[in-house]
Amino acid sequence: MIPADGGAANTGCIDTACPAPLATCSAKVPCSINLDEDVDHCGACGNRCPSRSDNASYICSQGQCRLVCSELHADCNHLADDGCETVLVDDPANCGACGNACKDGEVCWKAACGCPKGFTQCGDTCVNTSSDQKNCGACGSVCSAPDRDDPRWTCGPGFSPPNTAWLCGGSSCNLACKPHFADCNQLFCGDGCEVDLQTDPANCGACGNACSAGQDCVAGVCLCPPQLTKCGLSVFLSTPSCVDLNSDVENCGACGHQCPGIDSRSGSPGCQDGVCTYVCAPGFADCNGRAIDGCEVDLMRDQKHCGSCKTSCDVAAGQPCISGQCQTKPCETPVVH
Numbered sequence: 511m512i513p514a515d516g517g518a519a520n521t522g523c524i525d526t527a528c529p530a531p532l533a534t535c536s537a538k539v540p541c542s543i544n545l546d547e548d549v550d551h552c553g554a555c556g557n558r559c560p561s562r563s564d565n566a567s568y569i570c571s572q573g574q575c576r577l578v579c580s581e582l583h584a585d586c587n588h589l590a591d592d593g594c595e596t597v598l599v600d601d602p603a604n605c606g607a608c609g610n611a612c613k614d615g616e617v618c619w620k621a622a623c624g625c626p627k628g629f630t631q632c633g634d635t636c637v638n639t640s641s642d643q644k645n646c647g648a649c650g651s652v653c654s655a656p657d658r659d660d661p662r663w664t665c666g667p668g669f670s671p672p673n674t675a676w677l678c679g680g681s682s683c684n685l686a687c688k689p690h691f692a693d694c695n696q697l698f699c700g701d702g703c704e705v706d707l708q709t710d711p712a713n714c715g716a717c718g719n720a721c722s723a724g725q726d727c728v729a730g731v732c733l734c735p736p737q738l739t740k741c742g743l744s745v746f747l748s749t750p751s752c753v754d755l756n757s758d759v760e761n762c763g764a765c766g767h768q769c770p771g772i773d774s775r776s777g778s779p780g781c782q783d784g785v786c787t788y789v790c791a792p793g794f795a796d797c798n799g800r801a802i803d804g805c806e807v808d809l810m811r812d813q814k815h816c817g818s819c820k821t822s823c824d825v826a827a828g829q830p831c832i833s834g835q836c837q838t839k840p841c842e843t844p845v846v847h
Contacts, residue, residue, distance in 0.1 A: 671702025724752030741765035
């Protein structure tokens with residue numbers, strides 16, 4: 511067949527065979543299946559790799575189905591039937607890797623033999639005895655309310671102020687604020703831990719951390735309501751505030767982006783969908799279509815835009831624009847002799 515561009519004729523015969531490792535199998539496009547990596551046709555058409563098993567999945571690699579273990583799991587016994595049977599996180603015989611055995615009596619914790627600095631081995635796990643409720647100060651020492659005559663009842667025998675509990679801190683068990691609560695007014699034995707740091711806008715996340723105007727305290731973080739954005743101090747904002755960037759003329763599209771013409775007598779600016787717009791005052795117009803200079807034309811006096819944009823007086827003749835009208839006078843009647 512001779513090519514359309516007039517080049518040399520191709521004298522070869524048509525070949526429908528797919529070059530390895532490609533195949534057609536059940537595909538609509540010829541030779542579109544790669545037998546080296548397709549899990550539904552691995553090594554041969556229709557040879558499907560097993561579906562995902564516990565802690566493992568299968569891939570097709572070089573035409574063979576291969577087991578791939580999930581993170582921190584391994585096939586240490588090399589038996590495909592039970593997949594990735596070993597959990598490397600806490601197996602002392604295979605700690606972090608197959609065959610990595612910990613010393614006798616040493617715990618495997620988070621894929622490492624032994625407890626890290628600041629933690630103590632209690633049984634088959636590692637705990638921080640300075641804060642662990644079940645191992646407070648020592649293994650097995652549970653932090654709970656003591657007898658009524660215990661001197662640790664600082665506010666009176668058996669009296670627990672609001673939002674307090676017996677908690678482990680500094681390796682000792684004491685009456686303290688529950689998580690996310692605080693004693694911001696320093697009246698612990700009176701109203702206890704009166705502030706919810708998760709929701710109080712005056713003490714959001716910590717005592718004294720006040721949210722900006724319009725913000726809510728959500729999970730201990732000051733956030734603006736949906737559709738609003740916090741803008742910081744600027745010449746337009748004396749305090750950080752939540753603003754709508756889609757409609758705020760002083761923060762249009764971005765914090766601090768003021769639409770020009772706020773103090774102009776020619777019109778007032780607007781902000782629509784984060785883009786500056788203008789409402790021209792009577793007698794003014796935006797004839798050049800440029801937002802940066804607002805309503806730049808005085809239709810009452812402009813010779814080139816008299817009364818409306820592009821309505822021009824006879825500038826060359828010096829015709830003035832008066833009150834939006836090109837100045838005219840009655841035509842003189844020619845004198846007939």
